Amino acid sequence: MNEMRYFPREKLATLIAAIKEAGYRVIGPRVEPGQGGLVYCEIAGAEDLPQGLSDEQSPGRYRLVPNGSKRYFAWANTASAIKPYVFVPRERLWSVVRKEGRLHFEPTHGQAEKTAIIGARACDLAALALQDAHFLRGKYVDTYYRARREKLLLVAVNCSHAASTCFCASTGDGPEVSGGYDILLDELDEGFIVRVGSSRGAMLMTDFPTTAATTEQIALACAQGEACRTAQTRRLPDEHLLPRLMQNLESPIWDDIAERCLACGNCTAVCPSCFCHREFDNPALNGKTTEHWRDADSCFSEDHSYLVGEVVREHTRARYRQWMTHKLATWVEQYGRTGCTGCGRCTTWCPAGIDFALEANRLLADEEGAR
Amino acid sequence: MNTATQSPKPRVAIHKFASCSGCQLAFVNMGTDLIELTKLVDIVHMVEVGHVAPEDEQVDIAFIEGSITTPHDVERLKKIRANSHYLLTMGACATSGGIQALRNNADTAEWMRSVYAKPEYIESLSTSAAIANHVKVDFELWGCPVSVRQMLAAIRSLLFGVPPVISREKVCQECKRRGNNCIMITQGSPCMGPVTRTGCGALCPTFGAPCYTCYGPAESINAASFGVRLMGLGLSAEQVARKFASVNNAAPAFSEATQLFSGSAWMEE
Numbered sequence: 001m002n003e004m005r006y007f008p009r010e011k012l013a014t015l016i017a018a019i020k021e022a023g024y025r026v027i028g029p030r031v032e033p034g035q036g037g038l039v040y041c042e043i044a045g046a047e048d049l050p051q052g053l054s055d056e057q058s059p060g061r062y063r064l065v066p067n068g069s070k071r072y073f074a075w076a077n078t079a080s081a082i083k084p085y086v087f088v089p090r091e092r093l094w095s096v097v098r099k100e101g102r103l104h105f106e107p108t109h110g111q112a113e114k115t116a117i118i119g120a121r122a123c124d125l126a127a128l129a130l131q132d133a134h135f136l137r138g139k140y141v142d143t144y145y146r147a148r149r150e151k152l153l154l155v156a157v158n159c160s161h162a163a164s165t166c167f168c169a170s171t172g173d174g175p176e177v178s179g180g181y182d183i184l185l186d187e188l189d190e191g192f193i194v195r196v197g198s199s200r201g202a203m204l205m206t207d208f209p210t211t212a213a214t215t216e217q218i219a220l221a222c223a224q225g226e227a228c229r230t231a232q233t234r235r236l237p238d239e240h241l242l243p244r245l246m247q248n249l250e251s252p253i254w255d256d257i258a259e260r261c262l263a264c265g266n267c268t269a270v271c272p273s274c275f276c277h278r279e280f281d282n283p284a285l286n287g288k289t290t291e292h293w294r295d296a297d298s299c300f301s302e303d304h305s306y307l308v309g310e311v312v313r314e315h316t317r318a319r320y321r322q323w324m325t326h327k328l329a330t331w332v333e334q335y336g337r338t339g340c341t342g343c344g345r346c347t348t349w350c351p352a353g354i355d356f357a358l359e360a361n362r363l364l365a366d367e368e369g370a371r
Numbered sequence: 372m373n374t375a376t377q378s379p380k381p382r383v384a385i386h387k388f389a390s391c392s393g394c395q396l397a398f399v400n401m402g403t404d405l406i407e408l409t410k411l412v413d414i415v416h417m418v419e420v421g422h423v424a425p426e427d428e429q430v431d432i433a434f435i436e437g438s439i440t441t442p443h444d445v446e447r448l449k450k451i452r453a454n455s456h457y458l459l460t461m462g463a464c465a466t467s468g469g470i471q472a473l474r475n476n477a478d479t480a481e482w483m484r485s486v487y488a489k490p491e492y493i494e495s496l497s498t499s500a501a502i503a504n505h506v507k508v509d510f511e512l513w514g515c516p517v518s519v520r521q522m523l524a525a526i527r528s529l530l531f532g533v534p535p536v537i538s539r540e541k542v543c544q545e546c547k548r549r550g551n552n553c554i555m556i557t558q559g560s561p562c563m564g565p566v567t568r569t570g571c572g573a574l575c576p577t578f579g580a581p582c583y584t585c586y587g588p589a590e591s592i593n594a595a596s597f598g599v600r601l602m603g604l605g606l607s608a609e610q611v612a613r614k615f616a617s618v619n620n621a622a623p624a625f626s627e628a629t630q631l632f633s634g635s636a637w638m639e640e
Contacts, residue, residue, distance in 0.1 A: 036557030037557040263591045266553060283531070286407055286411070287530065301544065301590075302590050316593065348556065351565050
């Protein structure tokens with residue numbers, strides 16, 4: 001099933017057309033001029049993909065630059081990819097109608113449509129597995145999430161280009177995709193190596209003409225993955241060291257971070273594993289019906305820690321500390337691994353340019369110094 | 372004249388002080404909800420649409436547009452407060468003093484002499500003040516203009532007998548829920564979202580324009596760090612100060628930020 005096949009670049013349009021033919025709406029990266037970057041949204045076909053563009057990322061900065069190539073995926077990542085298509089940032093969960101003196105509850109179900117996501121990265125797929133662990137775990141499955149998740153087709157693309165903010169090699173989640181895809185692509189100068197990872201992916205590829213990938217093509221794919229790995233300069237401390245963040249809760253470094261942190265919550269919004277949300281009611285003006293909604297929420301907002309009449313984490317210091325210690329330390333107790341897959345989005349999209357991996361290293365170094 | 376106890380419907384008044392009337396216009400412009408609203412409440416006073424009741428009219432909910440700039444305003448406001456069960460501010464002027472509060476640090480007497488031929492005929496206070504500087508305010512609705520959706524939600528909550536939920540989170544949260552890329556990160560745009568309160572639905576950044584603080588300060592803002600960040604994008608300290616000195620310049624968190632970056636004060640911090 002994991003046989004490596006090859007098709008020339010111009011056939012990507014055919015593959016996308018076949019996916020649409022199979023009833024999927026196709027989501028992929030597209031340049032949104034007003035937004036100055038790539039946005040994952042519905043695309044008509046391969047012509048919407050960002051051909052000949054690379055990204056330059058650094059703390060607090062993202063730019064697209066022409067690279068003179070014909071490649072579609074010569075960039076690292078975007079502000080968001082899969083997350084908003086499974087954990088929808090604002091959705092109506094149910095509504096209530098008052099009829100004949102009784103309340104009638106109506107869940108919002110059956111709206112999930114078959115959705116294919118083109119261009120998912122290793123960090124995105126690893127983070128999706130974390131979202132699955134949260135929303136699909138045990139007895140209390142989130143049926144809204146599940147409905148969308150079950151209709152998801154994932155066409156992953158191995159990274160050939162690391163941004164300066166990437167550190168997936170140090171979390172063990174990339175740059176090569178290790179699983180969780182339906183179709184996996186390696187983009188070369190002239191075409192794509194393709195592998196299938198599920199029966200759904202295999203079915204789509206049945207009638208799609210490919211040739212066996214040559215040893216040379218496979219070597220090129222391996223080499224660009226390796227180059228992507230060695231190009232990464234940031235790294236997270238080793239996972240076995242991270243629980244020690246919990247022994248360093250009073251470090252002055254938290255104050256130093258809070259001096260820069262804007263408590264805007266952009267990091268949590270772009271983080272592909274963050275799952276926090278809040279619920280609220282939106283009654284109609286006439287008071288006869290109401291809707292119950294769910295919003296993505298952030299541990300950087302005061303409402304998030306409002307408990308029995310009090311905001312528990314009043315200061316930014318406590319909020320940043322909550323976000324980092326949960327992501328890197330207590331997440332392990334909850335889900336068996338950290339919540340960080342090394343995508344670096346929290347660092348690129350931080351308006352204050354706070355470098356998550358760097359701060360984690362500083363905190364652990366400080367802890368060692370204190371002993 | 373009816374009193375609150377004689378009417379089956381709750382009574383609402385909308386009062387105007389120093390303002391452009393834009394919040395009242397936003398209210399009038401709400402569409403068919405206005406018809407629904409008039410089934411639920413009696414709007415007994417709203418000059419913009421021709422309902423005029425005296426200030427000692429008893430009402431259940433009073434909305435206040437505009438800031439307090441004259442001694443007469445103060446007297447009128449006190450009467451309104453005494454006769455209203457709930458008093459809510461609507462918009463930037465009523466909630467923080469408005470754009471006209473920029474005069475608060477100027478020499479009012481000197482300005483009066485330079486503008487008016489007979490300044491002795493003008494009765495004006497030396498400041499443009501928020502409603503809360505003079506009377507107790509029960510709930511504040513920010514914005515320039517106010518969000519009618521928030522006004523209706525506040526009325527609906529009060530009719531249910533519960534306090535309105537008014538979020539103080541940052542514009543960024545709503546911007547991200549809308550799936551926008553951050554224009555500060557992708558274009559170096561000096562967007563004020565990270566210090567501005569939500570309520571507009573991230574309207575400006577959604578269309579690629581930087582936020583300019585209509586809804587006033589969000590909770591837990593870090594103006595010092597944010598201002599330095601704006602300077603990193605190429606703004607001068609004076610330009611940063613002016614970013615904070617917009618329609619909500621007199622909101623304490625923003626006036627402190629303006630002071631911090633005015634002149635050379637920021638360098639000594």
